[in-house]
Structures are given as structure tokens and as C-alpha cells.
Amino acid sequence: MKQLLILFFTLYFGISSYSQTSINQNTINIPQESIFLHHNSTFLITGEFLYYKIYCLNSESKKLSKFSKTAYVELINSEFKSVFKHKINLHNGIGEGDYFIPTDIPSGNYKIVAYTQWMRNGSIDNFYQNDISIINPFQRSQKTINKSNQIEDSIIPLSKTSLDKSNANSINKNSIKLNLSSLKYGTREKVTLQLSEIIKDFYGVYSISVRKIDTIGTFNKINSEEFVLLNSKKEINQINTSQENIVLPELRGELIKGKVYYKDSKAPASNVKVALSIPGENFIFKVSNSNHLGNFYFNLDKEYEGNKAKFQVIDEFSDKYDYNLNLNDTIDFSSLEFEKFSISPSYKNIILNHSINNQIENAYSSVKIDSIINITNNPPFYANASKQYVLDDFTRFTTIKETILEVVEEAFVKQKNNEYSIHVRVYDDNVESDLKSLLLVDGLFIQNHTDIVNSKANKIKKISVVNEQYIYGSQIFEGIIFMETFNGNYGGLSNSGNEKNIDLFAPNLNKKYFNQVYSEKENLNRIPDFRLQLVWEPSFAINNNAKSYSFYTSDIIGDFEISLEGINENGLPISIREVITVE
Numbered sequence: 001m002k003q004l005l006i007l008f009f010t011l012y013f014g015i016s017s018y019s020q021t022s023i024n025q026n027t028i029n030i031p032q033e034s035i036f037l038h039h040n041s042t043f044l045i046t047g048e049f050l051y052y053k054i055y056c057l058n059s060e061s062k063k064l065s066k067f068s069k070t071a072y073v074e075l076i077n078s079e080f081k082s083v084f085k086h087k088i089n090l091h092n093g094i095g096e097g098d099y100f101i102p103t104d105i106p107s108g109n110y111k112i113v114a115y116t117q118w119m120r121n122g123s124i125d126n127f128y129q130n131d132i133s134i135i136n137p138f139q140r141s142q143k144t145i146n147k148s149n150q151i152e153d154s155i156i157p158l159s160k161t162s163l164d165k166s167n168a169n170s171i172n173k174n175s176i177k178l179n180l181s182s183l184k185y186g187t188r189e190k191v192t193l194q195l196s197e198i199i200k201d202f203y204g205v206y207s208i209s210v211r212k213i214d215t216i217g218t219f220n221k222i223n224s225e226e227f228v229l230l231n232s233k234k235e236i237n238q239i240n241t242s243q244e245n246i247v248l249p250e251l252r253g254e255l256i257k258g259k260v261y262y263k264d265s266k267a268p269a270s271n272v273k274v275a276l277s278i279p280g281e282n283f284i285f286k287v288s289n290s291n292h293l294g295n296f297y298f299n300l301d302k303e304y305e306g307n308k309a310k311f312q313v314i315d316e317f318s319d320k321y322d323y324n325l326n327l328n329d330t331i332d333f334s335s336l337e338f339e340k341f342s343i344s345p346s347y348k349n350i351i352l353n354h355s356i357n358n359q360i361e362n363a364y365s366s367v368k369i370d371s372i373i374n375i376t377n378n379p380p381f382y383a384n385a386s387k388q389y390v391l392d393d394f395t396r397f398t399t400i401k402e403t404i405l406e407v408v409e410e411a412f413v414k415q416k417n418n419e420y421s422i423h424v425r426v427y428d429d430n431v432e433s434d435l436k437s438l439l440l441v442d443g444l445f446i447q448n449h450t451d452i453v454n455s456k457a458n459k460i461k462k463i464s465v466v467n468e469q470y471i472y473g474s475q476i477f478e479g480i481i482f483m484e485t486f487n488g489n490y491g492g493l494s495n496s497g498n499e500k501n502i503d504l505f506a507p508n509l510n511k512k513y514f515n516q517v518y519s520e521k522e523n524l525n526r527i528p529d530f531r532l533q534l535v536w537e538p539s540f541a542i543n544n545n546a547k548s549y550s551f552y553t554s555d556i557i558g559d560f561e562i563s564l565e566g567i568n569e570n571g572l573p574i575s576i577r578e579v580i581t582v583e
Contacts, residue, residue, distance in 0.1 A: 014079040030249070031060035031123075033068060034234070035114045035128040036227040038565040040209045040536055043218035045351065046101045046136045049360035050075070051513075051536040053207035054088055054114060062232060063571040064093030069118035069301075070250040070507065071095055075132070076111045078144075080333045083110065087254060087507045089303060090116075091439055092569060094205065095536040097508045107136045109338045110146045118249035120172035124335060131219040133341035137355040146340050175202040176542065177565060178576045185553050185582050188518050188529065192550045193562065195542065203543045206570025210535035210551060213559045213579070214354075216347055219339055224565050240345070253301035259294045260313065268294025269321055273314040273475055275445045277505070279490050280306045282375055283443020287314065287473030296323075303375045307506040312499040313445055314475060327505050357530040357556065373389040373510040377481060379473070382480050384466040391457065400460065400483075401453045410467040411437075411481055413453060420453040424467050424479025431457040438470065438477035442490040447499075452483075463488045513537065516552050530552040540564070542574075553582045 039052040052073060058065040069090050075083040087097035114128040134147065179194040188254060193208075222230075248255060256276070261271045270292045278284040282304050288296040313321045343351075361368070380386075389408055397403045404411050404422060414421045427440045439446040446452055466480035513536050518525060531554040540549060553560075564576040 009264070013096050018241045020504075030118070031058050031065075032126070033057060033065050033069065033119050034059050034126065034231050035071060035116070035119070035129065035565060036224055036231075037073070037112065037114045037128045038207045038209070038224065038563075039112065039221070040211055041160060041214075041218075042130065042132050042221055043214050043560075044101050044132065044134050045307055045354050045358060046103045046105060046134070046138065047355065047362055048101055048533065049536075050099045050101060050112070050132070051209065051533075051538070052097055052112070052114075053538040053566070054090065054097075056090055056093040056095075056116060057228075057231060057567065057571065058093075059231070059234065061571070062228070062568065064569045068118055068250050069252060070254045071114060071116050073097060073112065073114045074331075075099065076113060076333050076336060077106075078109050078338050080297070080336060082333075085328075085505075087505055089253075096207075096510060098511070098536075101134060103136065103138050105136060106133060106144070107134060107164070107279045108487060109341050110134055111333075111336050111338060113333070113336075114233075115252070117247050117255065120247040120331065124331065124333065128285065129336070129337040131341070133218055135343070135351055137351055142343075143211060146345070175199055175572070175574055176576065178562070178578055180578065180580065181420070183578075183580050185555055185557050185580060187557065187582060189553050189582075190518070190550055191553060191580065192548055193394070193564075194548075197549045198542060198544075198547065200544075202568060202572055202574060203537055204566060204570075204572075205541050206564055206566030206568075206573075206574055208535055208537040208540050208549060209563045209565075210533070210560055211563075212532040212534075212556060212563050215350060216343060219341065223575035223577075224567050225575040227574040228567065228571065247375070248297075250299075252299045254299075256298040256327065256504075257297055257301065257443055258311070258323055258325040260296060260321055262541045263293050263320055263322045265443060268292070270294060272296075272321060273542070274323065275312045275314050275441055275447075275472075277310045277312075277440075277445045277486075278304050278306050278308070279310075279441075279443040280304065282378060283380070283440075283487055285381075285440060285443055285445060285472075287475045289474040302378055303509075305375055305509075307315045307504045308500045309500060309504050310499050312445060314447065323500070324407060325500075325502060327502070334523075354532070357532055360528050360530045367527060370513050370515045373512055375509070380464075380482065382464070382466045382470070382482065385468065386482070387467070389463045389465075391460055391462065397457055399453070400455050400457050403457045403460070403463070404453075405548060408463055408465060408481075410465040410479070419450050421449045422453065422481055424465060424481060426467055426469055426479050435476055435478040438472065438480045440480070441483045442485055442488055444490045450519070459485050459487075518552050530556055532556060534560060557582045 003122045023269055036055040039050060040509060044050055051254050054071050056068060058067060058069055071088045071090050073086045077083055084099050086097045088097050108130045113132050119126055130197045170261045176198050177196045179196055185191055260272050260274060261267060262269050268291055272290045274288050274296045276286040276298050284300060284304050286298045288298055290296045376497050393466060397406055401413050404413050410425050412423055414423055422437060450487055460483050462484040464482040469479045470480055534554060535551045560580050560582060562578040567573045
């Protein structure tokens with residue numbers, strides 16, 4: 001295992017270039033990580049969102065980690081089962097996500113946890129953890145959260161404790177000041193947060209939450225300053241490489257792992273090439289070699305839209321192999337300790353009004369929608385070396401075979417017995433081989449070319465060709481042929497062989513969250529506005545040009561907490577809280 005880890009870090013990290021990495025007989029000293037999670041509330045009712053922002057820190061440098069590229073967030077119930085599990089892409093140590101609380105989730109005590117794969121090599125006590133209480137008002141029996149009469153009077157409204165207005169000013173006195181023109185506003189009134197005394201060292205990308213303060217006592221949240229203080233006192237853990245269950249870090253993106261073995265003997269199959277295809281506009285194609293234990297790994301280092309993948313063994317006799325994938329391995333959360341949350345029947349009307357407000361907002365959600373941030377289109381790995389044929393620019397032929405023969409100069413079709421194969425003419429007199437050409441359709445690797453040759457060509461929009469020998473991953477190909485269909489989903493073309501269609505556990509896509517604006521031209525002026533969450537902005541940049549932020553109140557009156565939280569790339573935290581009243 002030690003040798004495997006050394007090889008892994010050499011290939012994917014470059015041990016010689018990583019000054020904080022050292023190897024001795026028993027350990028590889030790679031800095032551990034920690035996570036701070038800024039989430040909008042610890043008390044939620046079905047029909048609303050749990051929003052969160054991830055700040056992943058290097059436990060040695062205390063700065064934002066550039067080590068792991070993926071983090072995981074889970075909501076665990078009191079039976080230690082996962083309610084949801086999100087995979088989040090990290091960019092320079094930060095990421096974000098949300099979860100809509102459905103009506104089938106029962107009332108009860110929950111725990112939100114966050115971690116990276118590298119953090120799994122330690123105790124789950126090192127994971128980020130916070131208690132969350134959820135109420136489902138549609139649930140008939142509320143036995144799990146009902147408070148007994150003997151202690152009914154012990155409940156304390158949150159707005160009169162830690163968020164008392166007299167103590168609601170900035171915790172951080174030396175970094176940034178948050179100024180408001182007033183602490184009282186009317187409904188649908190504009191609120192502007194002015195930042196002052198900004199110190200350059202605190203430039204960064206932070207998160208803002210503005211939410212109504214619940215009058216039901218709930219769990220406290222640790223803020224970023226408290227987290228950094230506690231984290232600075234922790235000892236740096238070393239990972240013992242002698243253990244066989246080391247969890248590898250995700251250094252370049254999410255890591256997909258599997259095992260290939262012989263069907264007959266079930267013995268591990270070493271040095272077997274496995275292909276991964278995620279078709280689509282931003283397709284992913286990877287080739288991996290199995291090691292002596294039959295294990296293979298894929299690093300997905302760019303974002304993708306699809307959640308379907310195809311895996312294939314690259315071998316003329318691929319049917320003699322079988323393989324499995326470890327996509328959704330679970331963690332034992334049985335050691336978690338849950339705080340107990342309970343309510344009194346006297347809070348029935350508060351919860352009812354909260355739920356009604358949620359239902360009204362959800363009824364108008366179609367005009368207040370969040371938008372998915374599109375993935376940046378990256379050119380294919382072969383793009384610069386290819387020649388392209390847009391088939392509508394040529395005479396259309398019935399089959400792909402005819403199209404290759406008549407249109408694509410750099411390619412030809414071979415027939416042996418009843419099998420066909422498409423080949424690229426590699427213009428190098430010194431190269432002679434029986435290597436196959438790499439054939440991709442919308443990013444799907446096609447191993448059996450016969451499936452494609454006789455297909456209808458009217459589905460194909462464009463053909464690109466790379467007419468030189470190409471080394472990709474651990475496989476050498478005699479050139480590349482890429483076919484792009486009109487509908488982008490490989491046109492329903494068949495692809496027989498030893499392949500598996502897999503539902504991927506794909507990372508969440510980032511969103512631009514809806515921000516209500518009222519103006520004379522705004523068409524939402526007559527739409528009911530019962531927002532309890534006025535703002536969730538996970539990407540608020542503080543720099544020389546960003547010194548203010550504006551939002552509008554809703555039709556809901558009461559006290560609202562403004563929370564500005566985060567940790568910048570230098571590991572410096574900001575935790576600013578203010579309370580405003582809407583009358």
C-alpha cells in the first residue's frame with residue numbers, strides 16, 4: 001500500500017515539487033484538511049431550502065486548500081442514515097450547494113456533515129458537523145419532537161439570546177465594518193449594506209445570508225472566526241500508509257474507482273485497459289490501466305453536465321472480463337451524537353404561518369427561479385490537430401460507410417469476414433501498425449466499429465479527424481475519428497460489447513440565486529412576497545471595487561438576521577452579524 005500511495009502522489013501530485021510532502025518508512029506526510037460550512041439556518045420547515053457554502057482549509061498552512069478538488073455534504077438523520085449526499089466541486093478550496101426540504105422528510109433531529117475523501121482517513125470527529133432541526137407540518141404524529149409539559153416553559157426564543165440587537169454588531173473589529181442607514185425598514189423596501197474600513201488582507205469571496213429570525217429556540221452555529229480559532233489549536237494528523245484501507249484524495253477532480261477481474265476465476269485482472277465515456281457537448285473520455293490488484297482509477301478533472309456514463313474493457317476478447325465500480329461508498333455515522341430538539345404545542349400557529357408562507361412562495365416559484373450557471377465549454381482534447389467535415393456542406397450519403405469513403409479523405413473502412421473497422425490514414429512513412437483508430441460518437445467510445453459503419457448518416461452533423469498516431473491515457477490509437485450527431489446523445493446508435501451503463505453520482509451544478517428587485521418596471525410588484533430567506537449569496541466578492549450590497553425586504557414583518565461569513569485564501573475569517581426589523 002505504501003508503494004501504491006507513493007506512485008499515486010508521484011503521478012498526480014509530483015512529490016518532488018511539493019515542499020510539504022515527505023516520505024519515511026511508515027507515513028506520507030500530506031497535510032490533512034478541515035471544512036467550515038456556512039449554512040443559512042439550523043431550523044427548517046419542509047418546503048424551504050437549506051443553503052450552504054464550503055470553505056476547505058489546509059490544516060497545516062491554515063489557508064484555503066488547493067489539495068482536494070471535491071467535497072461531500074450529507075444530512076444524517078437520528079437513525080444514522082443519509083437523507084441526501086451532495087458532491088461539490090471545489091475551486092481553490094470553496095464550493096456551494098443547496099437542498100430543498102421535501103414533504104416526505106419526517107420531523108426530527110438531523111446532523112449536517114461535510115468532508116473531503118482525504119479527511120476520511122481520520123475520525124469523523126474531524127468532519128464539519130452541526131445539528132439541524134426539521135419540522136414537517138404535514139406529518140400527523142409529531143411524537144419525535146413534542147415537548148413534555150414538565151419542561152414546556154424552558155424554551156427560549158432565539159431572537160432574545162445570541163442575536164440580541166445590542167450584541168449584533170460585527171464580531172471582527174479589525175477587518176471590515178458593516179454599516180446600515182437604518183435598523184428599521186418597511187415591507188418591500190431596499191436595504192443597502194455599506195462596507196467600510198476594508199483591509200486589503202481581507203479581500204476574498206464570502207457568503208451572505210439574510211433570514212427571518214425564528215422565535216423557536218434552535219441550535220447555535222459556529223461562525224468562521226470561532227472555527228479558525230479552534231482549527232488553529234488542532235494537531236496536524238499524519239496518515240499511516242501501512243493500513244490497507246487508505247482513502248485516496250481527489251487531487252485533480254472527482255475520483256472514480258473500480259475493479260476488473262476474470263469472469264471465470266474471479267481473480268483480479270492486472271494491466272487491463274478500461275475506458276470511461278460521459279457523452280455530451282462537454283464529453284469526457286478517459287482510459288485507465290488496472291493495477292496488480294485489478295483496481296483502476298479515473299480522475300474527472302473538468303465539469304460535465306450528464307449523469308450517465310459508459311464503461312468498457314478495451315480488449316478483443318473483452319467478454320472474458322467483468323468489473324464493478326465503487327461510486328457510492330458509505331460512511332459509518334453511528335458515532336454521531338445528536339442534540340435533542342423539541343417544541344411545545346403552543347408554537348403550532350408559528351409553525352403553521354411559517355409553512356403557509358413557504359407554500360405561497362413555492363406556488364410562485366416559477367417567476368422567482370434560480371438559474372443554473374452553465375459549464376464553460378472546453379474544446380475537445382484533440383481539437384487543435386483535427387480536420388473537420390460538416391456533412392451538410394457535402395453531398396449526403398445514406399450510410400456512414402459511404403460517407404467515410406466519399407467525403408472523409410483521411411479515413412477508410414476495412415472489412416474482415418463480417419466485421420468492419422474504420423481507420424485513419426496516418427501520414428508517416430515510418431509508422432506501420434495494426435493499431436485501431438479511436439472512434440468517438442458524441443464522446444462515446446465505440447469499440448465495435450461494425451455497429452456504426454452501416455448506421456444512417458443523416459444523424460451525423462460533423463466528422464472530425466486527427467490523422468496522426470495519438471497516445472491517450474495508457475492507450476495508443478492510430479488517429480482519431482470523432483462524430484457529432486445533431487441531437488448530441490450519440491443518436492441512438494448501438495454499441496455492442498462488454499460495456500456497462502452507469503448512473504454517475506455527479507457533482508452539483510452551481511446556481512445564480514434569485515434576488516428580488518422592486519422598481520417601476522419590475523413585473524413582480526403584484527406577486528405575493530412571503531420570503532423568509534431574503535438573501536442567499538454564496539459568491540460575494542470583497543475587493544477594492546465591491547463595497548456595498550443591496551436587497552429588498554418582503555411582505556413578512558419581524559426581525560431578520562444579516563450574516564456575512566467566510567474565510568479568504570489567506571485563511572483569514574470574517575464573521576459579521578446584524579439584525580434589522582421589518583415593520
